[in-house]
Amino acid sequence: MGLQALWSLGLACLDIYAIKVTATLSLAAACSSAGVTVLFVKDTNFCKSYSQFSCGKFQVSTAMAFISWMFVSASALVMFWILTSS
Numbered sequence: 001m002g003l004q005a006l007w008s009l010g011l012a013c014l015d016i017y018a019i020k021v022t023a024t025l026s027l028a029a030a031c032s033s034a035g036v037t038v039l040f041v042k043d044t045n046f047c048k049s050y051s052q053f054s055c056g057k058f059q060v061s062t063a064m065a066f067i068s069w070m071f072v073s074a075s076a077l078v079m080f081w082i083l084t085s086s
Contacts (some may be wrong), residue, residue, distance in 0.1 A: 019076045022076075023069070030066045
């Protein structure tokens, strides 16, 4: 029983670490894509100069990245709550 408790504690710590790393990386990716979108749309007027690029799609994909990050973080919290309640 003691070995099972230690094993479960180790796996829980590993899961928490993996969730934190995944959440951090997905937030960093969303923030960097937002920075590129702001650079293209507002700072350099790249979208006005080159009309063949669809900057609206860049903005939508950045918004979707932030929304998916919020869903991933909510899912991680719910899964951790289910893990601790059982």
